[in-house]
Amino acid sequence: MAESVRVLLTEDEVDKRIKELGEAISRDYQGETVHLVCVLKGGVFFMCELAKRITVPVTMDFMSASSYGSSTKSSGVVKIVKDLDEPLKDRHVIIVEDIVDSGRTLSYLIKMLGDREPASIKLCTLLDKPERRVTDVKVDYTGFNIPDEFVVGYGLDYDQRYRNLPYIGVVEFN
Numbered sequence: 001m002a003e004s005v006r007v008l009l010t011e012d013e014v015d016k017r018i019k020e021l022g023e024a025i026s027r028d029y030q031g032e033t034v035h036l037v038c039v040l041k042g043g044v045f046f047m048c049e050l051a052k053r054i055t056v057p058v059t060m061d062f063m064s065a066s067s068y069g070s071s072t073k074s075s076g077v078v079k080i081v082k083d084l085d086e087p088l089k090d091r092h093v094i095i096v097e098d099i100v101d102s103g104r105t106l107s108y109l110i111k112m113l114g115d116r117e118p119a120s121i122k123l124c125t126l127l128d129k130p131e132r133r134v135t136d137v138k139v140d141y142t143g144f145n146i147p148d149e150f151v152v153g154y155g156l157d158y159d160q161r162y163r164n165l166p167y168i169g170v171v172e173f174n
């Protein structure tokens with residue numbers, strides 16, 4: 001099956017929005033250090049850009065959870081592929097994700113990481129597909145709400161490809 005990518009959000013639009021999110025986080029965390037937790041692999045492009053726009057002190061850690069195989073449908077199974085290197089106790093944690101879809105991955109991660117006694121825990125996602133929600137998740141910072149379409153780019157993949165696109169696009173199967 002042939003596929004093509006249609007631009008949904010341009011590089012400029014994404015960069016501008018990330019700058020705004022960085023400003024909002026910098027305001028909200030005045031006087032604190034923010035501990036960014038990146039959910040690999042999708043969150044990594046977003047987290048790097050976001051971190052550059054935050055003006056309060058930042059530390060970072062990385063974890064990998066997977067709820068998808070190589071298809072475009074959620075399996076509903078969350079697997080921790082790589083855990084964090086450092087404890088979260090007493091830190092102000094922001095989980096940085098590429099997209100909240102069904103919400104299953106994030107509700108699981110927030111509960112799991114919340115049990116590690118952080119001083120606070122918030123969620124920042126580049127994209128949200130609210131129509132697709134199956135499990136309730138409180139999102140504190142959202143880049144863009146998008147329609148129910150399968151997107152790639154800026155870290156998001158289809159079968160591990162397209163993560164490196166500097167914009168967000170919709171995969172179309174022709």
Ligand code: IMP
Binds near residue numbers: 099158
């Ligand atoms: P959730 O558990 O259903 O919310 O799914 C979360 C994960 O599914 C995201 O972190 C992505 O890795 C993946 N995902 C959901 N929607 C898309 C999409 O449109 N494109 C690429 N990956 C997606």
Ligand code: MG
Binds near residue numbers: 039041097098
């Ligand atoms: Mg992800």
